[in-house]
Amino acid sequence: MFPIQRPRRLRRTEALRGMVRETRLSTSGFVYPMFVCPGSGVRTEISTMPGIFQQSVDHFLEECREVEGLGIPAVILFGIPERKDESGSEAASPTGVVQRAIEAVRRAKLNLVVLTDVCLCEYTSHGHCGVIEKGDVANDPTLALLAAEALSHARAGADIVAPSDMMDGRVGAIRKTLDEHSLQDVAILAYAAKYCSGFYGPFREAADSAPQFGDRRSYQMDPANAREALREVALDLEEGADMVMVKPALPYLDIIRQVRDRFDAPVAAYNVSGEYSMVKAAVRNGWLEEQRVVLEILTGIQRAGAEIVLTYHAKDVARWLKSS
Numbered sequence: 156m157f158p159i160q161r162p163r164r165l166r167r168t169e170a171l172r173g174m175v176r177e178t179r180l181s182t183s184g185f186v187y188p189m190f191v192c193p194g195s196g197v198r199t200e201i202s203t204m205p206g207i208f209q210q211s212v213d214h215f216l217e218e219c220r221e222v223e224g225l226g227i228p229a230v231i232l233f234g235i236p237e238r239k240d241e242s243g244s245e246a247a248s249p250t251g252v253v254q255r256a257i258e259a260v261r262r263a264k265l266n267l268v269v270l271t272d273v274c275l276c277e278y279t280s281h282g283h284c285g286v287i288e289k290g291d292v293a294n295d296p297t298l299a300l301l302a303a304e305a306l307s308h309a310r311a312g313a314d315i316v317a318p319s320d321m322m323d324g325r326v327g328a329i330r331k332t333l334d335e336h337s338l339q340d341v342a343i344l345a346y347a348a349k350y351c352s353g354f355y356g357p358f359r360e361a362a363d364s365a366p367q368f369g370d371r372r373s374y375q376m377d378p379a380n381a382r383e384a385l386r387e388v389a390l391d392l393e394e395g396a397d398m399v400m401v402k403p404a405l406p407y408l409d410i411i412r413q414v415r416d417r418f419d420a421p422v423a424a425y426n427v428s429g430e431y432s433m434v435k436a437a438v439r440n441g442w443l444e445e446q447r448v449v450l451e452i453l454t455g456i457q458r459a460g461a462e463i464v465l466t467y468h469a470k471d472v473a474r475w476l477k478s479s
């Protein structure tokens with residue numbers, strides 16, 4: 156008890172604070188999300204996400220070199236296809252944008268772990284994450300399409316495929332297909348607890364993937380549910396997921412913590428587009444100090460238990476940590 160106990164003793168200098176710091180923010184688990192589009196010489200900034208671009212493969216590769224140089228270990232790729240159709244067939248095309256982008260990174264021998272987002276919403280004309288039957292997203296017929304997409308990403312050289320569609324059984328279907336094609340070393344990061352969130356708004360402009368009717372409530376999770384997230388994680392691990400993700404990050408720090416405590420697999424969190432845009436907008440208005448709040452946000456996500464963090468702030472954080 157006071158006056159013997161004085162917690163302020165260990166807060167006296169930066170050196171002391173550094174020694175007793177419990178969470179040491181590090182970029183070693185960072186994944187930088189990137190959007191690849193057709194053509195060449197294309198570099199279009201996403202209006203709601205300053206600093207983030209839709210890029211053709213040439214510019215994409217240039218930015219990959221920068222990411223590598225900053226010591227960020229990994230990128231996750233999203234594709235904006237040439238054309239969209241009912242079944243999102245370009246998702247599994249060997250000459251699709253994502254496939255060509257992966258090949259370019261491999262050819263350039265960059266030291267980057269390449270993840271791909273496996274989903275159909277960027278590729279379907281209706282913008283849903285699966286095929287439509289009787290006005291709804293049909294689960295089982297979608298599985299083969301997702302497995303084919305994951306297979307084509309793996310064949311192009313992806314290290315990790317990350318299904319984000321939230322269909323039941325997709326992790327098992329993807330694992331089986333990869334194994335049947337001798338791609339047993341390609342890992343699966345399951346978007347296991349993916350909530351139906353308003354914070355994906357800016358991403359849907361970036362990936363041109365807004366649903367043309369209805370919403371995603373019949374497949375993405377209800378924000379009110381925590382126990383269900385643990386069940387989703389357990390099922391994905393049973394089906395063969397190597398790592399599991401909670402998404403978004405900030406309104407779901409409690410879920411990250413529970414998943415971390417309950418399971419032994421690596422846990423990822425996605426600091427999503429809307430979380431990034433909020434910070435950028437407030438900073439532009441002079442309402443928040445960018446470096447300070449971004450470091451605080453990412454420390455919070457890591458403190459909650461995520462060792463892997465997908466974040467649009469990755470390059471900025473890497474620069475700040477280097478210069479500090």
Ligand code: PBG
Pocket residue numbers: 272274276284319320354355356357358359426427428429
């Ligand atoms: C595809 C997908 C989405 C995001 C990642 N993969 C959008 C969605 O489900 O609507 C969101 C990422 C972000 O907001 O940064 N299904």
